[in-house]
Amino acid sequence: MKVVKFGGSSVASPEQFQKVANIVLADRKRKFIIVSAPGKRHDVDRKMTDLLIQLADSVAEGRDDSAAFASVMERYQEIVTGLSLEKLFVSEIQRNLQETIARYRHDRKRLMDSLKASGEDNNARLMAAYITTLGQEAYYVSPKEAGMVVTNEPGNARILPEAFERIGTSLKNREGILVIPGFFGYSKEGHIVTFPRGGSDITGSIIAAGVEAEEYENFTDVDSIYSVNPKLVRNPAEIKELTYREMRELAYAGFSVFHDEALQPVFHKKIPVCVKNTNHPEAPGTSIVSAREPNGYPVVxxxxxxxxxxxxxxxxxxxxxxxxxxxxxxxxxxxxxxxxxxxxxxxxxxxxxxxxxxxxxxxxxxxxxxxxxxxxxxxxxxxxxxxxxxxxxxxxxxxxxxxxxxxxxxxxxxxxxxxxxxxxxxxxxxxxxxxxxxxxxxxxxxxxx
Known part of the structure; x- marks a missing residue:
């Protein structure tokens, strides 16, 4: 079994959804799918998470939130229409957002967490529905149902040790393709609590450890991890393979392709990670492993x-x-x-x-x-x-x-x-x-x- 996570740019539009579905269906081992909220469709676009933060701020500060709400709904409308999904999904998303705002209007931290989490949650529902329209057995699984039990600090969730056993028990023997929203879990008190930004990487790693996957594939918008920021150096060397320790050091120091907290669960289980490109899935990508053979370069x-x-x-x-x-x-x-x-x-x-x-x-x-x-x-x-x-x-x-x-x-x-x-x-x-x-x-x- 493989756990596969798709970042925001991979699920930003109907066209990207179609690429994701093709990737998932190309390998029968890709059983557990983790999705982010819609990312940027182009350089001057805004991420869904940023739109949801703007909406939460407008509500919490008592300002007119109609424009912010409309911006969020327009993104989902585009995806639903582009994938020829039932219009009912748009109404459900709108109703869920309105209920969340009404419930937490006077609790800014819970409002922020719940609205931010809705970006991943709604995208997971849409992805499961779309894969189903392709004739495949696919199911949306909420983090609560999956067993993602986390601490209760808004915006800074930490997975609890007992979660890994719960995840394995809940997910391992289920049929079909399971689509799980990234970025958040549920506290023991029943609250939605988000991980730090980039937390869908963390979710994917936790699920991989919980189900003891043979590999955790992390799809993003680059062919591989590069030896240096490609915005600063032209045609930098690609990294074919690196260790968990090397990736941890690079992520800490600014490599944004992989969240630095996301390695811990797979590190302890020694589950290999492969970073790949949604737009070029045939590229081998970069493997992150517990140990590697020297390649003649002391610096990776x-x-x-x-x-x-x-x-x-x-x-x-x-x-x-x-x-x-x-x-x-x-x-x-x-x-x-x-x-x-x-x-x-x-x-x-x-x-x-x-x-x-x-x-x-x-x-x-x-x-x-x-x-x-x-x-x-x-x-x-x-x-x-x-x-x-x-x-x-x-x-x-x-x-x-x-x-x-x-x-x-x-x-x-x-x-x-x-x-x-x-x-x-x-x-x-x-x-x-x-x-x-x-x-x-x-x-x-x-x-x-």
Whole structure:
């Protein structure tokens, strides 16, 4: 059995629905189908999820929501008409949206989650109906029926451990093609709760782990995963195969083709993932596996991200002070701030965090506590940092990777503000000024490829 997930661009229009159905019916093993909400049909189009967020904001703020509501319905009308489905579907979608708005009008978080989830939910219903019109046995399965039990934090769902057994029990022995909406589950309290954006990847991975699929196929709009952002480098190298660890590092650092939280369920079950193109399904795509044979290239990919800042702390004899690091991280924990990296020296330490986490007065409180509780000599925040990651399992057995990277950045006139490498040696991170991130990424790509 295979679990197959189709992203927003793959289900954005009637024509894309037809491509998806052809792909599903071309392989009898493709039994579990996960769909996103309709994505962009062209570059200046808007995603359905963004339209639904606009609708939720209009309702919550008491503004006229008729235009936003009409924009949502127009997209569904186009799909229903283009696929020659019964017009009844449009009326049902409209009624369900109206009932959701009436139920949660005065609960903004639940309203937002329920309306966002409706994009995937309605698309799954339409996909199951369309495949049925082609003479195939297909069924819509709600996440509740499938066993997707999640935590109860709106917009930030986490799958509960017992869900995997429930999913296997619910789905494994069912007949026909099962179409399941991505992006959300149900809490024990019965609420719809969405995963973070990109959460349909997470749903697909969870279902694959739950039914113990032989493969999880993730269809998107590119032939494969590339070694670098193709918007920055012309004709970049395609990655034919990479490991879970390599994909995790690249996804963390900005590779948008696969959500970085989506690998965990399949990683634990060692289920291979294949990223393929809905518009070019015959292309082999990129395989993500637990281990791979060396291919002669120590680096598999280079990625970058912006929006970081560094809390830089200096204290004489810091290295001899027991518990200093623990107390520092407790201050961040008290403010619900997660850290990304902690490069350090004998008398200094830097904590790298996402800049948005220091908003709403948190920065001032943190700096005050560091000064008064840790009695440091100096503390300041350095802003506008970007991170460039060089990733590859082969780096651990290759001499001179750091030197090669440093030379490439030096020749491009880029000042390295920080270097960090984990003990696994799967990745090496370079901190640079964020305005030089793209230039740094390009320089490193040409050095290694």
């Amino acid at each position: 990919g280079i990625a970058s991200d912006k929006g970081f800042c560094s809390i830089n702390i200096t204290k004489y004899l810091m290295n001899r002070e027991l518990g200093f690091g623990r107390r520092l991280l407790e201050i961040l924990e008290d403010e619900h701030i997660s850290y990304e990296h902690t490069p350090s020296g004998i008398d200094n330490i830097s904590v790298i965090v996402r800049a948005h986490q220091l908003e709403n007065g948190k920065e001032e409180r943190i700096l005050q506590r560091i000064c008064t509780e840790l009695l440091v000599d100096e503390v300041h925040v350095e802003r506008n940092l970007g991170m460039v990651m060089v990733v590859g399992e082969g780096m651990a057995k290759t001499v001179g990777i750091a030197a090669k990277a440093a030379n490439a950045l030096a020749e491009a006139g880029i000042n390295i503000k920080m270097i960090n490498q984990g003990s696994s040696e799967v990745s090496m991170m370079f901190g640079v000024d964020d305005y030089q991130v793209n230039e740094a990424l390009t320089a490193l790509y040409h050095a290694f490829f």
